[in-house]
Amino acid sequence: MTRFFTSEHEWIAVDGNVATVGITDYAQGQLGDIVFVELPAAGATVAKGKEAAVVESVKAASDVYSPVSGAVTGSNDALVDEPALANTAPETDGWFFKLTLSDPSELDGLMDEAAYKAFVDGL
Amino acid sequence: MMMSATEEPAASLPLDGWHRALGARMVPFAGYAMPIQYEGIIAEHQWTRTHAGLFDVSHMGQLTLSGANVAEALETLLPGDIKGLSENRQRYSLLLDASGGIIDDLMVTRRADDFYMVVNGATKVGDIAHMRAHLPAGVALVTMDDQALLALQGPEAVTALARIVPGVEALVFMQAGAFGHGEHKLWISRSGYTGEDGFEISLPASSVEMFAGLLLDQPEVKPIGLGARDSLRLEAGLPLYGHDLDTNIDPATADLGFAVSKRRRAEGGFPGAATILPHLADGAPTKRVGLAVEGRLPAREGAPILFDGATIGTVTSGGFAPTVNAPIAMGYVAAAHAVPGTQLEVEVRGKRLAATVTPMPFVPHRYVRKGAL
Numbered sequence: 001m002t003r004f005f006t007s008e009h010e011w012i013a014v015d016g017n018v019a020t021v022g023i024t025d026y027a028q029g030q031l032g033d034i035v036f037v038e039l040p041a042a043g044a045t046v047a048k049g050k051e052a053a054v055v056e057s058v059k060a061a062s063d064v065y066s067p068v069s070g071a072v073t074g075s076n077d078a079l080v081d082e083p084a085l086a087n088t089a090p091e092t093d094g095w096f097f098k099l100t101l102s103d104p105s106e107l108d109g110l111m112d113e114a115a116y117k118a119f120v121d122g123l
Numbered sequence: 124m125m126m127s128a129t130e131e132p133a134a135s136l137p138l139d140g141w142h143r144a145l146g147a148r149m150v151p152f153a154g155y156a157m158p159i160q161y162e163g164i165i166a167e168h169q170w171t172r173t174h175a176g177l178f179d180v181s182h183m184g185q186l187t188l189s190g191a192n193v194a195e196a197l198e199t200l201l202p203g204d205i206k207g208l209s210e211n212r213q214r215y216s217l218l219l220d221a222s223g224g225i226i227d228d229l230m231v232t233r234r235a236d237d238f239y240m241v242v243n244g245a246t247k248v249g250d251i252a253h254m255r256a257h258l259p260a261g262v263a264l265v266t267m268d269d270q271a272l273l274a275l276q277g278p279e280a281v282t283a284l285a286r287i288v289p290g291v292e293a294l295v296f297m298q299a300g301a302f303g304h305g306e307h308k309l310w311i312s313r314s315g316y317t318g319e320d321g322f323e324i325s326l327p328a329s330s331v332e333m334f335a336g337l338l339l340d341q342p343e344v345k346p347i348g349l350g351a352r353d354s355l356r357l358e359a360g361l362p363l364y365g366h367d368l369d370t371n372i373d374p375a376t377a378d379l380g381f382a383v384s385k386r387r388r389a390e391g392g393f394p395g396a397a398t399i400l401p402h403l404a405d406g407a408p409t410k411r412v413g414l415a416v417e418g419r420l421p422a423r424e425g426a427p428i429l430f431d432g433a434t435i436g437t438v439t440s441g442g443f444a445p446t447v448n449a450p451i452a453m454g455y456v457a458a459a460h461a462v463p464g465t466q467l468e469v470e471v472r473g474k475r476l477a478a479t480v481t482p483m484p485f486v487p488h489r490y491v492r493k494g495a496l
Contacts, residue, residue: 008124027124032350033165035443036419038472054472055124056421058164058443059350061472062124083419 004067004107005116011091012067014107022095023055023064023086026120031057034086039075040097046072048106053096055086068106070099133157136181137271137328138335145346152349153244155182160348167351168445171317172486175277176347177338184247185267185325188258189237196262197238200254201231202374202393204384208233213297213312217374217382218242218250223395224370225377226253228362232299232312239299239310241272241323243364271331276321276355278489279343284311284322287337291322296490307334317352318359318488357451358444360413360483366424367411367439367453375402376455378411378483410461413483414438414469416450416476422469428454429468429475435460438469446486452478 001015009027013020028034036056046052046066053064053075075097079085085094101107111119133151142149147158158179160167170176188197194206203216213232217225227246232239242250254264275284285292288302291311299312307330315321326334338344353363362368362377373395374382380403387393391400402408416422421443428436441452452469460467465480 010124023124032160033163036421038420056443058354058445059159061421061423064124 003113004110005113005119006065006067006110007119008065010064010067012107012110014101017101017104018073018098019068019070019101020095020098021052021067023090024116024120025090028087028090028094031055031059031062033058034083037079037083037086037096039080040072042072042074044072045102046070046099048103056083064096066099067110068099068101069103070101073098073100136179137331138179138181141332141335142179142346147346147348150349153182155244157182158346158348160350161346164348164350164354165445167345167347168354170345171277171319171347171351171355172446173278174345175275175280175283175321175341175343176317176351177335177344178274178276178347178352179271179335180244180274180323181271181328181331182244183272184240184242184244184250185270185272186240186242186251187237187265187267188240188254188262189265190262192259193238193262194233196258197231198387198393200257200394202383202387202396202399203231204386205231205233205238207384207386210235211299213299213314215382217379218253219374219394219399220370221394223373223398225364225368225372225374226250226370228364228368228379228382230312230314234299239325245365267325269328270325271328273324273326273331273335273338274315274317274321275324275338275344276315276317276319276347277343278320280319280321281491283338283341283343284324286341294322295493296320304334304337309334313491316359316361317355318361318484318486319355320489320491353440354442354445357440357442357453358446358484358486359488360453360485362411362453363440372411372455373399373402373407375399375407376409376411406458408458409436409455410458411439411453412456412461413481413485414441414452414454414467414478415447415481415485416441416452416469416478418476419443419450420471420474420476421450422452422471422476422478426452426454427470428456428478429470430456430460430465435467441469444485451481451485453483456480
């Protein structure tokens with residue numbers, strides 16, 4: 001399993017053609033208390049860089065963009081029931097959705113963990 | 124997701140470094156860098172409702188008005204009974220334009236030698252220009268630019284503050300007075316904008332870091348950011364200028380009829396009285412209402428309000444209410460839809476959510492009034 005990051009603070013864990021997407025620990029820290037998430041349904045198609053989910057903090061609503069294009073195979077019911085999971089376990093139990101990649105070459109432009117850490121440190 | 128990466132340049136307030144040292148996230152607000160949160164909005168909100176929250180509201184405008192017939196002069200701009208205000212008594216009032224639109228909402232206190240006024244930070248420059256243009260030459264308006272303002276709010280605020288400033292416990296809601304701590308001069312009122320018991324403390328900017336530190340040393344007190352201030356005032360049903368109030372809204376429409384004092388209703392003579400008095404007598408055609416929103420999805424400012432599929436109004440403030448543990452909102456609807464219990468809908472990203480018109484406050488006020496314990 002390889003993990004990539006976007007400059008919009010999503011992570012994607014890839015295993016072959018299947019991937020899991022969520023928001024980073026940095027993102028949840030910036031958002032503050034998360035009170036609601038809206039996730040894509042299984043069967044939906046998402047496009048790289050386009051809105052795929054919405055996360056509502058006490059302060060504001062923010063779009064979550066899909067790091068890659070693909071077909072959604074499922075989303076995290078536990079996160080819908082307990083949106084605060086995105087605060088407490090953003091990069092594990094607080095994942096957002098799973099998808100099948102339609103174009104694995106889209107991963108090429110994403111950051112690895114070290115590059116993302118350096119990117120965040122520079123913000 | 125999109126994160127705001129750049130912040131506009133903003134002026135710093137006296138406690139700027141103090142907030143940063145406490146781990147506050149600073150954001151631009153009303154032209155200043157202000158703390159939006161420390162440990163998190165929900166935790167800070169709940170701490171204020173159960174203990175005591177310390178807010179830095181030094182961005183607000185503080186000023187004094189003095190001179191011959193100053194009370195009469197203020198009554199030409201405000202609809203409150205200013206002449207009848209006794210010394211050390213504070214009143215919520217509204218700065219009105221000629222058609223009765225709200226230029227700002229404010230607090231005014233009669234002191235021995237002047238009136239002390241606190242106005243919103245985002246509107247203070249315009250407020251002052253308006254007052255200077257309309258007050259007679261005999262009234263002196265002085266801005267207190269070297270004065271900071273703290274708010275200590277919550278059920279344990281009185282315990283914490285009285286330990287440092289004995290005597291403040293004798294104040295009741297909307298009463299104020301001069302106090303001291305050592306050589307430091309404090310002007311303290313029992314008031315605030317969270318719905319809780321609490322105090323606002325005006326003091327020289329040169330003393331504020333010392334005094335804020337003393338307050339924070341009390342076990343009841345934690346620092347609270349603007350994020351929780353907003354969710355607290357929303358639950359308390361208190362309108363926020365620039366969101367729920369503006370110059371298109373008159374006091375009756377805003378459901379702030381209490382700010383038009385009884386004597387002024389009888390006498391008139393305040394700006395927009397020809398519009399406002401009939402609205403107060405017969406009911407305004409449009410009214411500010413509270414909405415309890417079904418589900419968990421917050422309806423925020425700008426969300427359309429619908430009845431029977433048609434848009435009939437707009438949410439002016441809304442969000443997730445930590446004490447209510449549900450989304451709540453305020454907005455304006457036609458009087459026919461303003462009756463508590465009316466079933467409406469609000470639209471968020473194309474989804475229609477059931478919303479019920481609900482009496483405000485959403486969380487009961489806990490002001491300490493005269494005669495109460």
